[in-house]
Amino acid sequence: MVGNGAASPEADLEFDYIVVGAGSAGCVLASRLSESGRHSVLLLEAGPKDRHIWIHIPLGYGKLFKEKTVNWMYQTEPEPGLDGRSVFQPRGKVLGGSSSINGLLYVRGQHEDYDRWRQRGNVGWGYEDVLPYFKKAENQQRGANEYHGAGGPLSVSDWRHDDPLSEAFVKAAVETGIPYNPDFNGATQEGAGFFQTTTRRGRRASSAFSYLRPAKGRGNLCIETDALAQRLVFEGRRARAVEFRQRGAVRTARARREILVSGGAYNSPQLLQLSGVGPAELLKQHGIDVVLDAPGVGNDLQDHLQVRIVTRCSQRITLNDIINHPLRRVAAGARYAAFRKGPLTIAAGTSGAFFKTDPRLATPDIQIHFIPFSTDKMGEQLHTFSGFSASVCQLRPESRGSLRIRSADPAAPPEIRINYLATETDRRANIDGLRILRKILAAPALKPYVVDEVYPGAKLVSDEDLLAFCRQTGSTVYHPTSTCRMGHDALAVVDERLRVHGIEGLRVVDASIMPDLVSGNTNAPVIMIAEKASDMILQDAS
Template structure:
């Protein structure tokens, strides 16, 4: 995958010179490559540590289950032992392939609440209120339902409805209504609260990663150069100005020079790691690993947040779950044929068919819990489905107070960093998860679900008291794969980037990905990251013109 031309790049075997270097070809990086190259005036180098997106399971929606533990396309990180989860380490899959996590994620298109962005603005981040970011969500979007006040058409990113409505998922919406949670046909419209179907980043039953939606069209321009299996070693500086990247590819160390800017889009784990490796981070940490301190920036790697989820598993008396399709050779073959012929059926399932957003306390201004409903069940995502007919639903606290950190363990870029999330560290977080699970149980026991429930498998009806629920959260809580805020935007002493995503105290360097979020959004993070990259592209091009 290479769209370079001799006229737009000066390159030798070891040196490359372009206008913009983007580190990380993920949800943000592919957007930047597309938008910065669109005029034909600027040359772009896109570096990706992983391979091209050739794995067949990337392109089949349900294939995310096959990619959880696929180390060829996945960083497969682990947290340090989590005190709030009985000392367990939590698996942290992140995309290491063209498209990044948009190539291996659960495909849900959820923007978060209007209030999230207004809160960012109120924290002093001018230009990041809901009214400011909505145009960029619309610009990115090609909404199959057509244009509206909240949605756009004609953008690179396809946003589609389910191609496999199933009776379990329908019943969940009805059950939510029976427990007082209204039906909501658009979680990304006027309000988020309610229960309904999730929309997905798919087109015609195939995954639409940013590599597919943004990068492939950009490569036709001829001014984008992509280097895969290229692990960034460090950012190169002249004084306090970023001028390039040193990267390792096929055993050789190479350098690339940026005439205009270096843009770090490596995600909430790899972006702060690269800054720390480059001498930008907490001075004591850098000195500990023998790294010369270019800028003492204590906020780099601080304020890590993630969404935790806790699942409930139900046994179903009817053989209509994905478990029944996958565990029966004939039905499994039919499922494959249905997808091959029509791009429909269970192979189009996202990591949540339907869901709900609700408040654990009616005094709250907006929902604090998200439910992901799945017509299948397993002990852990990415592992074998249960042998019985089963389905699951998980509680996710939307705005956790707990904060963690990302710290390098070595000056060697190939050594994974120390990830500490501190799940369930505050009373608010513990209470929200317990109350959310109690409400979810009511939903799963509502009349609409009765024909589909034999028994509650996990945690089981013996879990009744708040103490028992909390113990279950500690035993079974895991990630929903939404790490953010490790290079957060703001004006305070620990803020890493300003409102234009420029690294404070340095020149020619921006961070553009989930790490810049001032705090965690109320929903899945992929759509917001794409929005951030769309907005950043306009800022970069505007600054280049001026």
Template sequence: MNSRSSDTFHSDDSTFDYIIVGAGSAGCVLANRLSASGKHSVLLLEAGPKDSNIWIHVPLGYGKLFKDTSVNWMYQTEPEPGLDGRVVFQPRGKVLGGSSSINGLLYVRGQHEDYDRWRQRGNVGWGFDDVLPYFKKAEDQQRGADEFHGAGGPLAVSDWRHPDPLSQAFVDAAAENGIPTNPDFNGATQEGAGFFQTTTRRGRRASTAVAYLRPAQQRGNLRVETSALAQRILFEGRRAAGVSYKQGDTVRTARARKEVLVCSGAYNSPQLLQLSGVGPADLLRQHGIDVVLDAPGVGHDLQDHMQVRMVMRCAQPITLNDIVASPARKLWAGVQYATLRKGPLTIAAGTAGAFFKTSPRLATPDIQIHFLPFSTDKMGEKLHAFSGFSASVCQLRPESRGTLRIKSADPAAPPEIRINYLATETDRTANVEGLKILRRILHAPALKPFVIEEVDPGTAIVSDEDLLAHCRRRGSTIYHPTSTCRMGNDPLAVVDQRLNVRGLDGLRVIDGSIMPDLVSGNTNAVIIMIAEKASQMILEDAAQARQPAPSMARA
């Protein structure tokens, strides 16, 4: 398949002001905001189906969707040298709402310093003070509006509805280890231990499909096409002029009067650009793709958060493992959820958590803990038969960098994903030191009434060398790939500060792939903020383009 700048559009093609490729965390936001005035026609393309699967809307349902090919791309990495040559499963949403429809629901923004670092690297307008208004604009905070939060926005942000003694004991155990209790990880400071907030409302998931797209779908100027896999972006010279997409056995094309907006995520956005002739020239020619723009940064700088779990055998039958093992308790959990939208089915992929520094030399936390009142060998697989709970270490700012490259000119073929986990000494040291601190928390007095033993890695694993070997043997993704279409001003930057693809016209990338580097926390809230900010920039640019040019004054 060739990507040619001379593509023609047939007479039956549809034409829109904006074409959005990908109805995920960013795409649904853009579809809502760009269609709101009624002045612009918008086409939203999604490769997956509608979000009609019942488990999408039940918070704990993410476990059911983890390996559901109907709503999940189910990618995997190439063998990872730093993880004993293992391949690492990479779930990604393929459904309206994208990964916001299948993720763990945690609402975490990262640290103020993350965004100030973006700005200091030359990305004007992306410091914390610049992006905070867009976090607030998106948010419908259960606790109400304040200096750091908004109320009345589309995105529901709520406190957890199923407090349990294990999660509270974890917060208390962290305090016993010098980690202060923090009631709001998204407030004045991130450091401390506490309970996560989630993108839920009254016990149901608030994906971007629910929060943003559903209220907009009845607008006459918005068209949503599902099961529509983008084949390539169509160019006229160096201007993005449309998109070719496939539905069933039919290939269709749509024309964009103003812009094509690529919102397909950290894996699919660089994949689509490369398939369209925008990427490293040698890679494109290798697959017979004509080069529209030699852009070596497309697919470069791939980053992800890795996690390493510890599993504890619980002394009391109060874990989700126990509920799942008991038909009567499972039935009661279902009744609780059906009648009150409360109970175990509202558990997100982290009930309590903590952010802390592994060294006093650090200015901000470099480790995040996710605590869960259940245990399993791998996410998406059966829970352990014993009473168990778990907690994982996640290094917040990894130095390791990887790549995303197409392996074929076929848009349906999965890309080559290389993340290079644990490639640097900093990353290896942070994970080992993080595990040591987590172990002290899990064996602290507050948790002692609940602990029989440490199951994994087990107390025989003590030395730094053995803990690092455990990281290599058990480490996995925590599902936060970013930075493959990085924003910046250097030769490898793909987009500029207004998210325009550098060197091309009429084309922007808007999703987690544009992050200059990873934020210090979960990424879904950040991607929604990026799309809120981008939508305003797009509307500003459209308004400016409509303004008549100033007339020349007569001499």
């Protein structure tokens, strides 16, 4: 058997388990399934090793936003609810997947999210069922307690930079009546406070760093990078092998036990469709033999929309001021190099809040990400003026979209339709969320720092104006899910053990299996899903 590194094209590749995709879930699976030494595991990743320097520096997510060497750089189709704009969809194409290029926030969602999954017939996925797996994964800086674990692979840390703006935001939110919350992942999510991040001593703790690096020396684990899975090979209705392209050669690896697809909400349904598992009409249209007519594959795509307010700051204390000043920029770099602290540890949110736009709601429906910098578009040049941003994110959108292959070419990007703002509930939540955020930004604690609202601008006050602003500027928070949804209805793709309905020897393990979108960032839930899946796979093997 081949160890870490590339196998020769002539080698007969056969493993107990093949994991397709070395992202947030795939790295967990590869580590846990190879841990005992009893099972051989092949991990396939379409992208390169995680050597890019900006992967490991927290603020580097801005540099990787449009870095095509580690990013699929997808685009949606023109979105009717966003004035026909296409929305950029960055997804990780590197060891660690999106956990190597994301905004690093550790947010689990609400207890009620998982109870809702269970109530939809997914036995074993209630909050009390999944909490042990969150804790198992976690190495919490604050130590273990009822809600957190210590000693797990994934480092979860407090922010390593003192920022008066981020502190003022929390105080301002409290002044408007939102309670202070020291732990968004504890007893309740509601409140204002500071985000924790997946970092270790000021460096990014991706799933590749946390799970894969400690496992790389195992003789029963083979990691193949630059290996694009082209299709799954079936014998009847049983998945037997994976065909992949690597450095110009097409190779095939056989699985003695199972194939585990972990490509994420876009690439997992894409691979299933390319392999003949998906809507029959779509597959026939592209000349693909139908293995299983599964209309739910690529269905129910969901994502979080964000709408940002940009505020001009009265003091030169923002990241804009640091990055745009040569000496301050060098000093920030030197501080990070020496102490792993300072502005380069800034994640995609420093402080934030979760609140209800309607008191009749049982749980918060809006998340705020506050960051001490501003830009017209994420990943682009920071503004030359002193500025900061806060974005509204509706937590449980009703809008649903789809993922469809465009052709039988595995290298062709899929057709992505999310249908943002397609329902009145979604439109109302974003308008009301912006109004509440404006109240926070106008509260006494932030007044010393505010000059004016750059956009949407004080003149936009009506519902119609604010909705138009959402349509003109709204974008993704990078949380696509649910395209291979777990359940037992006609459009469900996997069962509660993540086995693909109607197929043997095949599971999907990633964000695509979520019955619906969690109320918050998705990286921590995906790692939990993979931890739980690893246990189920090993249980079924014995």
